[in-house]
Amino acid sequence: xxxxxxxxxxxxxxxxxxxxxxxxxxxxxxxxxxxxxxxxxxxxxxxxxxxxxxxxxxxxxxxxxxxxxxxxxxxxxxxxxxxxxxxxxxxxxxxxxxxxxxxxxxxxxxxxxxxxxxxxxxxxxxxxxxxxxxxxxxxxxxxxxxxxxxxxxxxxxxxxxxxxxxxxxxxxxxxxxxxxxxxxxxxxxxxxxxxxxxxxxxxxxxxxxxxxxxxxxxxxxxxxxxxxxxxxxxxxxxxxxxxxxxxxxxxxxxxxxxxxxxxxxxxxxxxxxxxxxx
Numbered sequence: 001x002x003x004x005x006x007x008x009x010x011x012x013x014x015x016x017x018x019x020x021x022x023x024x025x026x027x028x029x030x031x032x033x034x035x036x037x038x039x040x041x042x043x044x045x046x047x048x049x050x051x052x053x054x055x056x057x058x059x060x061x062x063x064x065x066x067x068x069x070x071x072x073x074x075x076x077x078x079x080x081x082x083x084x085x086x087x088x089x090x091x092x093x094x095x096x097x098x099x100x101x102x103x104x105x106x107x108x109x110x111x112x113x114x115x116x117x118x119x120x121x122x123x124x125x126x127x128x129x130x131x132x133x134x135x136x137x138x139x140x141x142x143x144x145x146x147x148x149x150x151x152x153x154x155x156x157x158x159x160x161x162x163x164x165x166x167x168x169x170x171x172x173x174x175x176x177x178x179x180x181x182x183x184x185x186x187x188x189x190x191x192x193x194x195x196x197x198x199x200x201x202x203x204x205x206x207x208x209x210x211x212x213x214x215x216x217x218x219x220x221x222x223x224x225x226x227x228x229x230x231x232x233x234x235x236x237x238x239x240x241x242x243x244x245x246x247x248x249x250x251x252x253x254x255x256x257x258x259x260x261x262x263x264x265x266x267x268x269x270x271x272x273x274x275x276x277x278x
Contacts, residue, residue: 071192078276088272100129104136110261217245
């Protein structure tokens with residue numbers, strides 16, 4: 001074990017899971033539907049329609065990465081007394097043996113520290129690269145073990161296994177356990193938050209993303225991320241599954257230096273998500 005505490009409440013105590021109001025409302029809908037059918041069986045179509053609408057609502061919230069309706073979710077860095085001028089760049093889906101070393105070189109040139117949300121099975125394949133990320137002062141966080149696009153429809157056992165396996169893969173490679181989790185594509189369901197609470201992991205999404213896995217236009221990706229740049233932003237790029245421009249070069253490699261230069265001009269300092277924990 002690394003001995004690193006997970007996210008906590010403002011008084012320093014580990015966070016305990018409490019169902020968000022939406023889940024209380026969902027339970028009330030189910031109980032109300034059951035009671036209505038028992039009292040007047042003829043209303044069952046309406047009761048089932050209400051339950052169906054409730055499930056659609058839960059699914060919609062889970063498909064909204066920046067939503068906080070299913071539990072705490074960082075979409076910006078939390079304010080810290082007397083600390084300003086921070087932005088978190090997060091880089092997903094790696095490590096990638098072709099792209100990540102070039103990203104690390106660009107970050108070193110600008111003396112910037114960022115957060116890599118890495119996939120567990122890629123950490124196992126490229127352990128030396130993972131250690132290089134950490135040795136250069138960056139943080140590696142949990143992006144699931146296999147980056148399954150079906151993650152948001154998994155049950156609690158499979159979700160827990162995906163997260164736990166990635167925790168172990170990252171720890172074996174780096175000696176440090178992640179403190180944040182980001183689901184594949186940011187999509188989730190109501191089972192996720194109690195699992196993260198048990199593992200003392202903080203869910204993190206983003207303020208803005210560049211869609212650089214599908215957009216091959218580096219200028220467009222940069223514009224999405226950089227306008228406007230503000231204190232507390234969490235920005236998302238990809239070293240794994242990165243889109244390629246006409247030259248075959250990963251888009252992040254043309255976007256990241258411009259983004260770092262823009263941050264410097266605005267006197268905004270790139271930091272890891274961990275640095276903003278209580």
